[in-house]
Amino acid sequence: MKAIAQDQSQKALTDLFAIYAPKLKGWLMARGVGNGTAEDIVQDVMIKCWTRAQLFDPAKASFATWVYRMTRNRWIDHQRKHGRMDVRDPELMKAIADDEVPSAEANFMAQQSSESLREHMERLTDAQRGALRMAFMEFKTHKEISEATGLPLGTVKTRIRSAIQALQASMNVRLPGK
DSSP states (O other): OHHHHHHOOHHHHHHHHHHHHHHHHHHHHTTTOOHHHHHHHHHHHHHHHHHTGGGOOTTTOOHHHHHHHHHHHHHHHHHHHHOSOOTTOHHHHHHHHHSOOOOHHHHHHHHHHHHHHHHHHHTSOHHHHHHHIIIIISOOOHHHHHHHHTOOHHHHHHHHHHHHHHHHHHHTOOOTTO
16 A cells, blocks of 8 residues: 555555455455446445555554455445445346245244354354454455464464364354264
8 A cells, every 4th residue: 555655556556456356346245246236346446545545544454454444335335326236237137037035934044043153153252253253254364364463373273263163063063074
């Protein structure tokens, strides 16, 4: 970001785009945003990274936090403007036409599973919950989590592994091949 703010380095922007665009797109699609819309939002966010680079302050937040917040805000703006679905998105139209509508029972079961997972997550330590949140909700790599928390890479990996094992034990889940 410093190279972009001071020198308007196109290479720095290209590098940021290569690293963060797939993560941001995945984050959006995990929230039900269609492929085309997710790409548009990510492109808008990357343009903001270019035009507002001087506003980034690493003393206030990490770059990941800053860019995810911009993505979240742009997604909210999009939802307000276009409603919950952008019916012009070809990927969405394909999904609507091809997907079966889940039954009320399936929706109820999914909700129950989510509630159960939340309850089991509460039983984890703060460190384990934080590691899982960064890895699976913020889509950060183990290295990025290590850098963000200042913990050694091995500690991050151990926390994630122990959190997953604790959840499996707590929920009586057995993975295939185990």
